[in-house]
Amino acid sequence: MKNRRLLLAVCLLVIASLVLSGCTLPFRRPAPQRVPERTPTPQPANPTPRTQPMPGQQQPGAVNMAERLTDIATDVQGVDSAVVIVVSNLALVGITLDRGEADTRGADEIKQQVANRIEDAEPSIVNTYVSANPDIVKQIRDISRGIQRGEPISTFFDQITDILERMRAEKGN
Secondary structure, three states: OHHHHHHHHHHHHHHHHHHHHHHOOOOOOOOOOOOOOOOOOOOOOOOOOOOOOOOOOOOHHHHHHHHHHHHHHHOOOOEEEEEEEEEOOEEEEEEEEOHHHHHHHOHHHHHHHHHHHHHHHOOOOOEEEEEOOHHHHHHHHHHHHHHHOOOOHHHHHHHHHHHHHHHHHHHHO
């Protein structure tokens, strides 16, 4: 009887130790991998400015390019004023036409000439959309002013998408 109790106690002890040691296996975490330490590189006293814009910000040269393209658009005979927004490889151009020239040559011909001159002058521009619609011109001008004030272009994405859709529909007609 004592042997039986002793045997039962030993079995219970072995089972309890197996259960307790077996239960810890799922809770074990892998040892962290050692990452070699990097020696910090010395920082220059005057750090250079970022060359890449933050996501959603206008590329540094895009504002200057837009100004150059505006000058090109206004050089076309029949264009009184122009405003340009550059988004990646796309130029959205709003123009105000000279009434007499628009009646003589036609607004579509003037818009096509503006688009051709811009694409010829700037090879990075793949698509140029030109509109003489006063409402679209005002929207483009408002966006351009916001970008010049330093607002990120991402704040205008919905407006730009709307303008682009309207200009594509206008171009298709």
